[in-house]
Amino acid sequence: MEWVKVLHLLCVLGWMTGIFAAPRAIIFWKREYAATGQFGPTGDLTIRIYRFSLGLGVIAILSGLYLAHLWGWPTWTHAKITVVAALAAHYGWTGRLILRARKGIFTESDRWLRVYNEISVLGAIGVLILVVYKPWG
Ligand code: HEM
Numbered sequence: 030m031e032w033v034k035v036l037h038l039l040c041v042l043g044w045m046t047g048i049f050a051a052p053r054a055i056i057f058w059k060r061e062y063a064a065t066g067q068f069g070p071t072g073d074l075t076i077r078i079y080r081f082s083l084g085l086g087v088i089a090i091l092s093g094l095y096l097a098h099l100w101g102w103p104t105w106t107h108a109k110i111t112v113v114a115a116l117a118a119h120y121g122w123t124g125r126l127i128l129r130a131r132k133g134i135f136t137e138s139d140r141w142l143r144v145y146n147e148i149s150v151l152g153a154i155g156v157l158i159l160v161v162y163k164p165w166g
Contacts, residue, residue: 030095030096030099033092033095033096033099034092034096036088036092037089037092037093037096039085040085040086040088040089040092041089041093043081043082043085043086043089044082044083044085044086044089044120045082045153046078046082047078047079047081047082047083047085047086047120048082048086048116048119048120048123048149048153049146049149049150050078051075051078051079051082051123051127052123052126052142052143052145052146052149053142053143053146054071054074054075054078055075055123055126055127055130055135055137055142056139056142056143057071058071058072058075058130058135059130059135059139062130062133062135063135068131068133072130072131075127075130076127076131079123079124079127083120083124086117086120090113090117093109093113094110097109097110103163103165103166104164104165104166105159105160105162105163105164105165105166108159108164108165109156109159109160112152112155112156112159113156115152116149116152116153116156119145119148119149119152120149
């Protein structure tokens with residue numbers, strides 16, 4: 030089912046864009062809010078990026094589970110699902126930050142948001158290593 034893999038990769042790309050971009054966008058949103066005191070275009074863009082990639086993330090996970098089913102659930106798919114679950118939790122937390130930002134609550138520092146952003150990069154690297162090397166059969 031090569032076309033399912035194409036769909037999977039397309040949606041993975043879209044989801045990763047949101048995972049990497051949204052926390053950075055919150056930093057700029059925070060600056061905009063500090064300067065204007067109101068909800069502006071940066072907040073609008075951040076919410077749109079998040080919503081758009083959320084839908085793609087769901088398709089990425091569903092198509093990934095289907096591919097894992099075709100592969101007969103070898104051990105590396107279990108490891109991959111675990112790391113993807115961590116990425117999904119990270120993304121859920123970003124959603125919480127966005128909901129709070131929508132109310133004008135920006136408690137996290139720029140540095141915190143940058144480190145938080147890098148953590149998702151580590152998760153993505155972990156997923157890629159697992160799917161390319163397919164350890165433990
Ligand atoms: C529950 C979530 C996921 C599951 C169960 C899953 C499972 C799979 C499976 C079984 C394949 C086919 C491997 C092959 O044919 O060689 C695949 C391909 C791939 N997946 Fe996922 N995936 C998931 C999410 C993700 C995510 C979040 C990423 C990126 C961070 C990702 C990146 C890739 C890549 C790059 C490939 C192509 C690998 C290749 O052709 O060598 N997957 N996935």
